[in-house]
Every structure is written in C-alpha cells, then in structure tokens.
Amino acid sequence: xxxxxxxxxxxxxxxxxxxxxxxxxxxxxxxxxxxxxxxxxxxxxxxxxxxxxxxxxxxxxxxxxxxxxxxxxxxxxxxxxxxxxxxxxxxxxxxxxxxxxxxxxxxxxxxxxxxxxxxxxxxxxxxxxxxxxxxxxxxxxxxxxxxxxxxxxxxxxxxxxxxxxxxxxxxxxxxxxxxxxxxxxxxxxxxxxxxxxxxxxxxxxxxxxxxxxxxxxxxxxxxxxxxxxxxxxxxxxxxxxxxxxxxxxxxxxxxxxxxx
Amino acid sequence: xxxxxxxxxxxxxxxxxxxxxxxxxxxxxxxxxxxxxxxxxxxxxxxxxxxxxxxxxxxxxxxxxxxxxxxxxxxxxxxxxxxxxxxxxxxxxxxxxxxxxxxxxxxxxxxxxxxxxxxxxxxxxxxxxxxxxxxxxxxxxxxxxxxxxxxxxxxxxxxxxxxxxxxxxxxxxxxxxxxxxxxxxxxxxxxxxxxxxxxxxxxxxxxxxxxxxxxxxxxxxxxxxxxxxxxxxxxxxxxxxxxxxxxxxxxxxxxxxxxxxxxxxxxxxxxxxxxxxxxxxxxxxxxxxxxxxxxxxxxxxxxxxxxxxxxxxxxxxxxxxxxxxxxxxxxxxxxxxxxxxxxxxxxxxxxxxxxxxxxxxxxxxxxxxxxxxxxxxxxxxxxxxxxxxxxxxxxxxxxxxxxxxxxxxxxxxxxxxxxxxxxxxxxxxxxxxxxx
Numbered sequence: 001x002x003x004x005x006x007x008x009x010x011x012x013x014x015x016x017x018x019x020x021x022x023x024x025x026x027x028x029x030x031x032x033x034x035x036x037x038x039x040x041x042x043x044x045x046x047x048x049x050x051x052x053x054x055x056x057x058x059x060x061x062x063x064x065x066x067x068x069x070x071x072x073x074x075x076x077x078x079x080x081x082x083x084x085x086x087x088x089x090x091x092x093x094x095x096x097x098x099x100x101x102x103x104x105x106x107x108x109x110x111x112x113x114x115x116x117x118x119x120x121x122x123x124x125x126x127x128x129x130x131x132x133x134x135x136x137x138x139x140x141x142x143x144x145x146x147x148x149x150x151x152x153x154x155x156x157x158x159x160x161x162x163x164x165x166x167x168x169x170x171x172x173x174x175x176x177x178x179x180x181x182x183x184x185x186x187x188x189x190x191x192x193x194x195x196x197x198x199x200x201x202x203x204x205x206x207x208x209x210x211x212x213x214x215x216x217x218x219x220x221x222x223x224x225x226x227x228x229x230x231x232x233x234x235x236x237x238x239x240x241x242x243x244x245x246x247x248x249x250x251x252x253x254x255x256x257x258x259x260x
Numbered sequence: 261x262x263x264x265x266x267x268x269x270x271x272x273x274x275x276x277x278x279x280x281x282x283x284x285x286x287x288x289x290x291x292x293x294x295x296x297x298x299x300x301x302x303x304x305x306x307x308x309x310x311x312x313x314x315x316x317x318x319x320x321x322x323x324x325x326x327x328x329x330x331x332x333x334x335x336x337x338x339x340x341x342x343x344x345x346x347x348x349x350x351x352x353x354x355x356x357x358x359x360x361x362x363x364x365x366x367x368x369x370x371x372x373x374x375x376x377x378x379x380x381x382x383x384x385x386x387x388x389x390x391x392x393x394x395x396x397x398x399x400x401x402x403x404x405x406x407x408x409x410x411x412x413x414x415x416x417x418x419x420x421x422x423x424x425x426x427x428x429x430x431x432x433x434x435x436x437x438x439x440x441x442x443x444x445x446x447x448x449x450x451x452x453x454x455x456x457x458x459x460x461x462x463x464x465x466x467x468x469x470x471x472x473x474x475x476x477x478x479x480x481x482x483x484x485x486x487x488x489x490x491x492x493x494x495x496x497x498x499x500x501x502x503x504x505x506x507x508x509x510x511x512x513x514x515x516x517x518x519x520x521x522x523x524x525x526x527x528x529x530x531x532x533x534x535x536x537x538x539x540x541x542x543x544x545x546x547x548x549x550x551x552x553x554x555x556x557x558x559x560x561x562x563x564x565x566x567x568x569x570x571x572x573x574x575x576x577x578x579x580x581x582x583x584x585x586x587x588x589x590x591x592x593x594x595x596x597x598x599x600x601x602x603x604x605x606x607x608x609x610x611x612x613x614x615x616x617x618x619x620x621x622x623x624x625x626x627x628x629x630x631x632x633x634x635x636x637x638x639x640x641x642x643x644x645x646x647x648x649x650x651x652x653x654x655x656x657x658x659x660x661x662x663x664x665x666x667x668x669x670x671x672x673x674x675x676x677x678x679x680x681x682x683x684x685x686x687x688x689x690x691x692x693x694x695x696x
Contacts (some may be wrong), residue, residue, distance in 0.1 A: 058582055079584035094582045098575035098642035107572055108583035116562040144575075169405040206327070222349050 006033050007070055009199040015054055015064030024050045026223040027064070027256055032168065033197040038188060039202045039214030039231070039241055047223040048203045049091065052170050055201075056088040057081035068168075079108070086168035091173040091203075093157040097146035101138075102127035104145055105160045130159045135185070151152055151182040158189065169193065172203045187213060207243065211236050221246050222256025286492040292636055292691060296651045300658065307662030314665055318514035322541060324657055325511075326447040326612070329546035330355075330605040331624065332653035335631035336557040337598030339649045342632055343574040344594055345641035346404065346411035349630055350418030351602050354396055359606035362389040363435035363616025366442055373637075382442035389603040396422065397599020411595075418452030419625065427618045436615035446611030447544040448518060455512050462508035465503040473497050512540040546608045550650070552628035553604065558646040560582035563572035570594065575642035630677075631656050634684045638692075655684075 010245040017025045025047045032038050040048045053059045055066065057078040066073045070085050075081050081088070095104050102123040111119045111126070124141055129137045135155040147154055154177065161169055171190075175183040190200060190213055204210045210217065211231055218243040219226040226242050229252030238249040246259035284291055308315035308500075334351055341348045366385040396418075403414045446449045453461070473493055480487055515521070521537040561567040569590055573580040580588050605624070610616045621642060635652030637644030659680060663673045 056582075077584060078582050082584060084268075088582070089480070090582065092578070094576065094579040096572035096575035096579045096642070099571055103568060103572065104579075108585050110568060112565070117570060118565065121479045121483050121485070124485065165513075 008032065008067075009034050009036075009069065010055070011067040011070075012051070012055065013065045015051065015061045015066070017050060017054060017059055017061050023223045025054065025061070028220065028223075029064075029077070029255075030225065030228065032201060032219045034167075034197045034199055035194050037194060037200045037202055037214045037218065039210035039217040040201055041207060041210060041217050041219065041239065042205065042220035042226075043243065044205050045075075046205075046220040048205075048220055049172055050223075051220070052063070052088070052201060052203060055081065055168075056086060056170055070234065082109075082164065083132060084089045085167035086170065087161035087164060087168070088170040089157050089161050089172065090175055091176065093153055095145050095153060095157060098144050100144055101131065101141055101148075101156045101159075104156055105130070105163060107160070109164065127159070130163050131155065132191070134159050134162070150177045151179065151185075154178060154182065154186070162193075166198060168199050168201075170201045170203070173205075173209075174202070175209055176206075207236060207239055211239060217242075218221065219243055221257050225255030226257040226259075227252045227254045229253065286489050287496055288488060288492075289496075290645075292688070293294075293645070293648065295691075296648065298634070298656070300651060300655055303655065303658050303662065307658070307665060310663070312381070315662055318510050320661070320665070321510050322514045323543065324654070324661055325507075325547040326544045327661065328653045328657040329447075329550040330608045331627050331631055331656065332550045332650050333553045333608065334598070334605045334624070335635065335649035335653050336554055336646050337601040338628050339557075339561070339635070339637050339644040339646055340570050340594045341411070341598055342637040342639060343570055343641060343644045343666055344591065344630075345577070345639075346576055346591070346594070347629070347639075348400075348411065348415045348418075348595070348598055349596060349625050350400065350415040350422055351605075352621040353419045353422035354393060354599060354602040354626035355606045355609065355624055356427070356618065358389050358393050358396075358603045358616065359424040359610040359616045359620045360426045360429050360435065361392060362442075362603075362606060363438060364388070364429065365389075366439045367435050367437070370439075375530040377440060379441065381439045382445075384464065385442055386438065386445075386603075386607055389607060390600045393440050393599035393601070393603030393606075394596045395599070397602070398431040398592050398596040400599075404592040404595065405588040407645050410539070423618075423622075426620070432618050434617045438610060438614050438616070442470025442607070443611045443614055444545050445504075445549065445607050445608075446613070447546045448540075448612070449516060451611070452511070452541040452543060452544045453545065453548070454542040455540040458508045458512055458540070461543060462505050465504045467647075469500045469504070470497055487578045506558075508543065511543045514541045515539060516541065546612070549604065549608065552681070553601065554646055554650050561646050566590075566593070571642060583693075625654075627656055630681050634681065636688060638688075655680075 008031040012028065012030045014027050014029055016023065016024060016027050028051055029036065030040070030051075034226065040052065042048050054061045055073045055075065057080050060076060065145055066075060071077070073084055075084065082190070096107060102120070105127050106123050111122045113119045127141060138152060138155060140148060145156055148156070154174070175186050179185065190202070193200060202210050202214055214231050216228060216230050218228045219239070219253065222242070225245045227248040229239070229249065233251035234249050241247040241249070242252065246257060248254040248258045263530055284294070284577065287656060314320060334355070338348060339359055362385050365388055366381050370378070370381045370384060400414050400418055403409050404411045472494060477493065516539045518536060521539045523533060524539060525532050525537055525616070548599070561570070569580060569585045570585070573585065573587055573590055577587065606621070609620060631652035632644065632649045633639065633652070634655055635645065635648030635650070637648065656677070663676060668676070
C-alpha cells in the first residue's frame with residue numbers, strides 16, 4: 001500500500017516504560033496509517049502488549065509522545081483513549097463474566113433514559129442489532145457472558161470495540177482462542193474494517209496469524225524495536241529472523257533493538 | 261413389565277421437570293429466589309409445629325418483621341461490599357459508635373439547644389448519624405482503595421476501633437431515654453402506622469407493582485422483544501400484590517394490649533364495646549424503613565450505572581478498569597453507603613431499646629454477612645441480590661426467634677445458626693455448579 005500521500009493516524013514516538021528497573025518498552029517508535037494493518041510481532045514478553053496498553057490508556061508511559069492525526073495526544077486513562085477513537089480488544093477479552101452481552105457492550109458507556117436510569121431495553125436492542133451483523137447465530141442475550149462459547153465471547157468483545165465507531169483498533173491476539181471458522185470470521189472482519197479506513201494494530205507472537213493480514217510488521221524484542229518492514233518487501237522467514245535473532249533484512253528499517 | 265413402569269415414571273418425572281422449567285422461564289422467576297422463599301416458609305412451618313402454633317401468628321410475625329429490620333437494612337449494603345469482593349467486619353461496631361453518638365446528641369446536646377422534646381431533634385440526630393456513618397465508611401473505603409490494604413484488615417481494625425470509640429465516648433455509660441419522635445423508628449405501640457394507613461400503603465404498593473409490570477411489558481413491546489405470556493404476567497401481579505396485602509392483613513390483625521386500647525378509648529372519650537376494643541398495630545415503622553431501603557438499594561443495583569459498575573467490577577475488576585470505570589471512587593462509595601446504612605440500623609436498634617449502650621450491635625457484622633450470604637451473595641464476587649439479602653435477614657431472624665419460641669437452649673441456638681449458615685452456602689454452591 002502506498003502511504004506516502006497519507007497523514008499518519010497514530011504516531012508513537014520514543015515511548016518508554018519501566019517496571020521496577022526493567023525496561024518493558026524502551027524508546028519505541030511506531031506509526032499507523034488509515035486503512036492500514038500493522039502487525040506487532042515478538043516473543044512473549046517482548047513488550048508488545050505493554051506498548052499497546054500505553055496507547056489504550058491502561059499504562060502511563062515514563063517518556064515519549066503519542067500523536068493522533070498529527071496532534072499531540074494526552075492519554076492517561078482508558079477513557080481518554082476511547083475519546084480519541086482508540087478501541088482495544090484485549091487478549092483476555094476483558095469481559096465481566098457475570099453480566100450479559102449488552103451490559104458488556106456498553107460497560108462504562110451505558111445508554112440511559114431521560115431520568116438517568118439504565119435503558120436496558122435500548123441497550124439490548126442495540127446489542128441485538130450489532131451482534132446480528134457480526135455473528136448472526138448469536139442468540140444468548142439474557143445470559144451472563146460466562147455461559148457463552150469462546151467464539152461468542154470474542155464476538156462480544158469485538159462488537160464492543162466496533163459499536164462506538166473506532167478509528168484506531170487494537171487487537172491483542174484476537175484469534176488465539178478461536179477455531180478455524182471463527183478465525184476466518186475475524187480475518188474477514190479485519191479486511192472489511194480496512195476498507196472503512198480504520199487503522200488496526202494486530203498483535204501476535206505467532207507470525208502465521210499476522211503476516212497475511214498485515215500491510216506492515218513491527219518487530220519487538222526485549223522492549224526494543226527490532227525494525228519495521230512492509231510485508232510485501234520481506235519473506236516470512238526474514239520476519240522470523242527479525243523475531244528470533246533480531247536480524248534485520250535489507251528491505252526493512254532497523255530500530256534500536258536490531259542485533260547489528 | 262417392571263421395565264415398562266420404570267420408563268413411564270421416568271417420563272413422568274422429566275415431564276414434571278420440564279413443566280417447572282417452562283413455568284420458571286415464562287415467569288422469569290429466579291429459581292434460587294424461589295428456593296429461598298420455600299426454605300423460609302418451611303422454617304416457619306416447622307417452628308409453628310414444634311411451638312404448638314405460636315410461630316405463625318400475627319404477633320410473632322409482626323415482631324419478626326421489626327427484629328429483622330436493622331439487619332436487613334445493613335445486609336443490603338453488605339451485598340454491594342461482597343459483590344465487589346470486599347468484606348466489612350466493622351459494621352456492628354460502626355452501629356455501636358453511631359448509636360452512641362446519636363444517643364448523646366438527642367438526649368444530652370440538642371435538648372439544651374432547642375428544648376426538650378422539640379420536633380426537629382430526631383431529624384437532626386438521624387441526619388448527623390448518617391453523615392457520621394458515611395464519613396467513617398468513606399474513610400475505611402479510601403484505605404482499601406488507595407492504600408491497597410485488604411478490606412478484611414481495614415474493617416477488622418475498624419471493628420476494634422469503633423467499638424472502643426463507642427465505649428470511650430461515654431466511658432461505658434448507657435444513654436437514655438431517647439427522644440419520643442426518634443423512638444418511633446423502633447416500632448412498638450406508637451411506632452406503627454395503624455389500620456387504615458397500612459391498607460393505604462398496601463394498595464399504593466399494589467398499584468406500583470401493577471404499573472411496573474405493565475411498563476416493563478410496554479418497553480419490551482417497543483423494541484419487539486419476546487414477551488412473557490399474559491398468564492405469567494397476571495400470575496406475578498397476583499402473587500406480588502397478594503404478598504403485600506397479606507403482610508398488611510397480618511400487621512392489622514395484631515392488636516394493642518387491651519389495657520392500652522382502653523386507655524386510648526378513655527382519652528378519646530370512646531365507649532368500649534362489649535366484645536372488647538381491638539386497635540390494630542398496623543405496619544411497624546422500622547419494617548417500612550427497611551422496605552424503603554430495600555427498594556432504593558434494589559433500584560441502585562439494577563437501574564443505575566453505579567449499580568452496573570458494582571457488579572461488573574465484582575465480576576472482573578480488570579475489565580471494569582479497562583472500561584474506564586473509576587474503581588477507586590466506586591470502592592469508596594460502596595463503603596460510604598454501608599456506613600450510612602449502619603447509621604439507619606443504629607437508629608432502629610437504639611429507638612427500639614430506648615437507649616444507647618456500648619454493647620449495641622455486638623456480633624451484628626456476622627448476622628449481616630450471614631444474611632447477605634444466605635441471600636445468595638457470593639464471596640468470590642459479582643453475584644448477589646438485594647431481595648436475597650432481605651430474605652436472608654428474615655431467615656436468620658426466623659431461626660433465632662423460632663428457637664427461642666420452642667425453648668431451645670442458648671448454646672444450641674448458636675450451634676444451629678452456624679450449621680445452617682454453612683449448609684445454606686453449601687446448597688448454593690451445589691446449585692451454582694449444577695446450573696452454571
């Protein structure tokens with residue numbers, strides 16, 4: 001994809017965070033364009049999820065800046081991130097198991113009646129509408145989400161991210177717990193969202209999940225950025241080389257975590 | 261042949277099960293709640309049998325209502341605490357210190373300022389009590405939320421601190437008598453609303469029940485959701501109204517002692533009819549307070565964002581946080597609420613005793629926790645209902661007064677209550693495994 005004429009949606013610049021002396025994310029810069037899928041790759045513990053949690057507001061970075069649409073953004077809480085149109089589908093899904101799908105869909109952003117009470121009927125109607133598009137087989141609107149299958153739970157988490165018109169979507173291992181059919185559903189969805197101009201960060205420790213879906217990959221290791229590359233310019237093996245030994249191929253842009 | 265009958269009886273049994281399931285689905289009655297109501301009725305019947313018919317009488321049921329009120333009020337707050345994976349061991353001691361302070365305020369401070377028996381005394385006292393309770397609760401909650409000290413430890417400390425404070429304020433002296441208007445909150449002869457007002461309250465409640473059922477149906481129609489069958493709606497309306505009117509009938513069938521009735525007749529210049537004068541107590545004020553609290557807390561739990569956040573936080577604290585819910589503020593508010601409810605509990609208890617003593621509310625924390633837990637609140641968080649807590653309080657009180665009625669020894673009473681608590685939670689765990 002040709003990005004030269006477009007303005008980046010997100011620019012993460014020189015972001016760092018450490019926990020008790022461990023540099024979980026160390027001076028990392030990544031950007032994301034509208035309609036682009038950037039795969040964030042690396043071993044478990046490479047710092048991918050931590051980096052993304054800074055963007056989604058659950059961690060506060062120690063240093064560095066984040067720009068949204070070219071403007072400096074202040075993201076201190078998940079609520080701030082959502083105000084910028086950043087929605088996150090967490091690896092753990094972050095669903096409250098004891099309440100139903102509609103309650104999870106609107107958690108923190110409930111619809112209320114003019115009197116200020118919960119408008120459960122309207123929320124259920126909205127949930128039925130969005131779930132009907134996403135997963136037409138979904139019928140369990142009255143049950144707590146603990147009663148749902150892995151795929152159904154995943155679709156609730158996805159619906160939550162999409163319902164509020166996300167412009168930037170973060171998907172942390174979105175297909176890790178899914179069967180082949182549900183994985184295909186998620187992949188089709190990603191293609192659809194790309195068309196709508198939504199920028200997507202796709203995180204995985206498994207390159208096969210990501211490589212075919214992503215326009216670019218950014219590889220992390222030990223909290224540092226190994227490098228970024230267009231998926232069209234490198235092979236899967238070269239990408240694996242970046243992940244495993246930090247070897248950056250010719251067509252990639254090396255970061256501070258590169259081995260040479 | 262025998263095989264044949266076996267199959268038949270199996271079919272019959274599963275047919276019965278299906279019928280029950282259809283019934284519960286149609287009425288949307290929570291099976292756990294239904295089970296608790298049945299258990300409560302069973303307890304009543306057993307005690308009635310063994311006490312020779314003295315348990316299910318207007319007098320005993322009326323007293324049961326009054327005696328359950330304080331614990332029921334506080335148990336609704338404990339539901340929020342337990343649902344959010346916390347615990348409050350200090351509620352009995354909070355009740356003690358707040359009761360003591362309210363006692364001093366109305367008996368020793370306010371009469372000097374506004375005059376003895378002034379109408380405003382009870383309002384000022386109760387308001388001050390609730391404010392003290394909310395402050396204590398919010399303080400404990402902020403220790404839990406911001407310092408990260410487990411609620412068990414914070415409130416264990418509170419149990420000692422507030423009990424000590426109750427003692428310290430008057431050096432152990434009992435404060436009495438209390439303000440006359442304040443005492444109405446404790447029930448008793450004046451603390452009931454009488455015959456006609458009770459029926460009026462009952463009828464208003466029935467209208468409210470009908471309205472809420474019709475309104476819920478209209479809402480669901482608006483969005484073309486599946487509706488409950490009409491027979492189920494009608495049945496529920498009758499069931500609920502029947503329970504309300506039944507309670508009113510019971511309270512109105514409990515009469516003032518004949519000497520008190522005679523005295524009232526004399527004051528009003530009435531002649532006493534030959535068959536004797538029967539003046540009904542009617543609904544006791546503490547019970548009305550408890551029901552009011554239950555309705556408000558149920559509303560908060562089910563109809564407000566705050567209530568939704570309490571349950572979501574209890575179900576998955578991380579998810580709540582990631583959704584942008586301010587979980588620290590939430591924790592402080594929950595503890596503030598139970599502090600305020602401890603003040604209402606203290607008002608009911610001291611008003612009933614007509615005194616504030618420093619032994620007030622000792623071991624109440626355990627009754628309150630037991631009521632919430634018997635009422636279906638899960639200590640692992642996320643699950644609990646306000647109505648369940650009310651039923652739990654009734655179960656606890658029914659056991660206690662029933663055992664007194666049948667003349668069981670005190671040590672045996674504690675043993676039974678302890679066993680019932682564990683057994684009830686065990687049954688609930690079984691049910692949950694089976695259902696979930």
